[in-house]
Every structure is written in C-alpha cells, then in structure tokens.
Amino acid sequence: MKHFSIDKIQGWERFFRANFVNSLSGFKPVSLIGTRDSNKIDNLGVFSNIVHIGANPACIGFINRPKEAAPHTLANIESSGFYTINHMHSDWLSKAHQASAKYPAEVSEFEAVGLTPVFKENFPAPFVGESHVQYALELSEIIPLKINNSFFVIGKLLHAFVDESFVSKDGLIDLSKASSLVSLGIDAYYLPSPVKRYAYAKYDRPSSEIEL
C-alpha cells in the first residue's frame, strides 16, 4: 500500500484532491432532497453525505456545503422546516445526476431534469415520484461546523414510503431489491449486491450468519 500524507494531499490539484478525499471515506447513500420555497417553487438537489443518527427518535442527518456553494436546499429547509429524501436508481440516474447542477432559484429542478414532484399525506415538500424509497423529515437542528463552514442538518422522521415487498420479516429494508444506488466521490455511482448477514455479536460466541 502506498502512503499519502496530508502534506502531499494538500498539495494536489483541487479536483484530484476532492475526488481522492471524497472516496476515501467509502461509498455513500446518494439521494435527492426535495424542498419547496415560499413562492411554491420546488427544489431538488443531490446529496450523498447522509447519516443515520438514531432509531428512537428516528432521526437522520446530512451535510450541507457552505451556503454560497449550495444555497437553495438549506434556505428552503430553514424557512419551511420540512424536506423529503428520495433514493436514486439506475433507470433514471442521468436525470437525477443532472439535479446536481446549479439552476437559478426560480427554476424547479423537477421540471428542468424531468422528474415528477409528488405531494402526499399533507406533507409540504415534494417527493420524487420515480423513487422506490422515499421519506419525509421535520427539521430538528442545523449545526454550523467550524471546520469548513458547512452545516450538519438533523431531521426527525415523519413518514416513510416503501414497497412492502422490500421489508423483511424483522424490519430490514432490502435496498438491493429496491435497486437503491450508492455514490463514490463526486460523480460515480455503484449498485450494491447482498454478501452476508450476521446475528448480533456477543463477546462470548463467534459470529454466526443469518439469512439475507
């Protein structure tokens, strides 16, 4: 294995460094975040730095880049308090990727890229109709991160929409049945396949496989 020191990494050209560092931490649960502004213009953006925080209360976080780089999603979440997260899939990946472009505020990315805004359960932000796994969040807290002026946005789960056939008998959603993608770095997409599932680990017994 080759050693890359931070001094070496910091000296690299900007895009090379971004690709390397962005992929070093692993594959990411890439999704589209849907919001609506006070003029009822719908916004859609690609986000991959999404993280599970806890199941009770059910809460999920994501990193929003500094405001000058990615303003609309965060502004809409701040003003409305609500947003949706929608998994991405191979069959409409080029449309979804296009939603990562910076469109003017008065343009709805749904219309621009050709995806369908869907409203349901009186939730005030748009879901992506084409997505097989959709969930809705209420803003809980926005934490500014000193290290690079990005934001850690924490939401509480309010609704989930999933095909029941993906949900196994103990609650696991088999996202390979949903063909949910992961992303790598800034612009690469991968599809995960099942490997193994294990029983809860205890220190006084070896790992044992369970059905996946």
Add this chain to the structure above:
Amino acid sequence: MKHFSIDKIQGWERFFRANFVNSLSGFKPVSLIGTRDSNKIDNLGVFSNIVHIGANPACIGFINRPKEAAPHTLANIESSGFYTINHMHSDWLSKAHQASAKYPAEVSEFEAVGLTPVFKENFPAPFVGESHVQYALELSEIIPLKINNSFFVIGKLLHAFVDESFVSKDGLIDLSKASSLVSLGIDAYYLPSPVKRYAYAKYDRPSSEIEL
C-alpha cells in the same frame, strides 16, 4: 408503495424499528475504528455512520452512540486525540463483525477477533493490517447531539494508505477494486459494483457519461 407514519413506526417492537429506520437512509460505508487507551490496550469497533464533510481541509465525521452504549472508542479518542478508520472486506467479514461485540475494556478486540494491529508513520493508534483502505485522523471536535445523546465526532485527515492501483487518473479511489463493503441496517453487508460515472453537471447541458 406503502405509507409508514412515524406513529406506526414508534409503536413497533424495538429491533424491528431499529432495522427499518437504520436501513431507510441507505447503504453505509462500514469500517473499523482503531484506537489505543492510556494503558496501551488497543480497541477496535465497527462503525457505519461515517460521513464525508469536506476535502479542504480534508475532514470526516462519524456518529458515536451514547456513552453508555459504546464507551471505549470515544473515550480513547477523547484521551489520545487520534484514531484510524479501516475499510472492511468480504474475506475477513466474520472477524470484523465480531468486533461489534461488547468486550471488557481490558480486552483488545484485535486479539479477540483475530485481526492484526499495525503501527506506522509514528501514528499513535493501530491500523487494521488486513484492510485495503486505511486512514488516520486527528480529533477536531466532538459535538454532543441533543436529539438522542449521541455524538458527532469530527476528525482531520493526517494519513491515507491505499494501493496505488485503486486510484484513477483523476484521484477517484475505485473502492470496488478494493472490494470495500457497505452495510445495511445493523447487521447486513453488501458489495457495490460500478454502474456509471458522469461529468460535472451544468444547468445548460445534459448529463454526460465519463469512464468508470
């Protein structure tokens, strides 16, 4: 698609709810975090709630559960200020999963599960010798999260160890060549395969594929 409201989800049995909510947000970059305590006992734990924060400075965050649930890793990071993150792979997955068991503080999980602690570049925390993608962090900030008493731990990248053959000409590390795994929910593991890579999206042109 079936609608699951938060009222319904909150009423579920605890493990069913944990499996469902934990998989809803997507596949996760599962890794082993290596630390060393002040008595030079090495600790290893499985962490999947890892998130890229930024490339300049290069920084990565992870969620650490409340202290009573997962005390050793966080205590060692607080006292030493340093830790390693190491990707997991199929060929030693049962050993890695076993590191998620709660061992007594005086036991090194490396020894207990049969993985190899490696020290290099004078870094004070152990790397996992069996891992094909290893990186080392210096603690930057620990942010307590009010929503569930967990912690958002932010580290600055100091070293990366990667086989050069995995690094593409523009810096992307092809983690499918490294056979790095993702996890789903609490205990399921998946292997991603390449789908597509796209050029940087601009609003005035359609998505265009690039070589992956």
